[in-house]
Amino acid sequence: MEYVVEMLGIRKEFVGIVANDDITLAVRRGEIHALLGENGAGKSTLMNILFGLYRPDSGRIRVRGQEVRIANPKAANDLGIGMVHQHFQLVHNFTVTENIILGIEPNRCGIVNTQSASRRIKELSERYGLNVDPDAKIEDISVGMQQRVEILKMLYREAEVLIFDEPTAVLTPQEITDLIGIMKKLAAEGKAIILITHKLKEIKAAAMRCTVIRRGRYVGTVDVASCSKEEMAEMMVGRQVFLKVEKEARSPGEVLLEIKDLTVLNQTKMLAVKKFSLNVRAGEIVGIAGVDGNGQAEMVAAITGLGKIHAGQILVQGKDISSLSIKERIDAGLAHVPEDRHKRGLVLDYSIEDNLVLEVYDRPPFSKNCLLKRPAIRHYAKEIMQQFDVRAAQGAVTLARSLSGGNQQKAIIGREISLNPKVLIAVQPTRGLDVGSIEYIHRRLIAQRDAGYAVLLVSLELEEVLNLSDRIAVISQGELVGLVEADTANENDLGMMMAGIRKEAD
Structure with missing residues (x-):
């Protein structure tokens, strides 16, 4: 069978780190081909080479049987290769049409002709079922619709090879289903689609074949229909992985965290969280589900002391901590696994042992008379x-x-759990991690719950929220739109609530 793209023996090294080591990828016309690998395996590097953002140190690239050199993204576009990046490349105060034609504006006598472009965009949108309004401003449309604009951008440039880099990270379940439907329609039209993802469920739903890379090296290419998620996970990590961690029925106790009518403003002084109320009890995990940017970050900042509370109260074990400092909140029994491990979780130029005592260095046995006791710190860190x-x-x-x-991430979780906190706030605890690390962290969170503590889990991964939580609170535009028992919840209902359709608490 003819391959539309072949990457043969690709190698790329960055200052002593080999990102790609003799990788081969062959993609057929009319197929959705998944590229699977753990975090840092070299997936994005390989695709950035195909899109002309990097040049390989060695290896060959063939497009439609012809060997090519792709010096930059324009050369990739000229060869019919397009890419939807994880972070969209759109100008927010431009219209859909203005974004799509940016850089290749059709003009007549020096005047940009947006009307003919708008007509063509409308035709493409209808042909592929994208339902995009060519005249809408980017700032006025949803994240899912912005992604469709990125797809239209590729189609407008007549791309035959479409690369999607982690395309579902900011979508609701319904938008993910719609996107997979769009991909299948594009493949049926003869387009070749490369899907970069670490979500095995989406590979099973969308892809025909899957190429797995591990630590920069090619592991193999499998037929998705005949290969189980467990087999793909083992190829990706190099050992057997349990994709769903078992947990026993909960027996929740007293309320350990109480959020009462919490109202928080964002940086532009607009309401980000609106009269949000929620309890988390001893021995339970409560998950917060929602599309990114719906007030989760502001709510977590208000609970942990990283941001200000406009109105309402936060109580830990019945004690109001709303006006306490971050250190006082830690002493009151609150711990926090932050969303960004580099920005909030670690001091990157400190040693691991110094990072592990950041919250307790001033307590015995770690210091005395303002002097650090290095042997005690090292012993604690090693444990x-x-x-x-x-x-x-x-x-x-x-x-x-x-x-x-x-x-x-394991160091941060170890540091926080070792404080024996009554309440653990875990935000995106497995973001960007491979399935092996995810499995381990899930076990630790369930162990924390089973030990009788309260866990508030904030995650954009709906599957993670469903697997770990006992109850699920759904947030949309800063408001609580539903509170459901996890064992009776399903992705469809949660997706509707994430889109803002209210469900009263049982």
């Missing part, structure tokens, strides 16, 4: 690293920035 399987080349003295994402 956490052993208990939470944190792997570092030089042990406790290793700089935090030199650890992999998974080990950095």
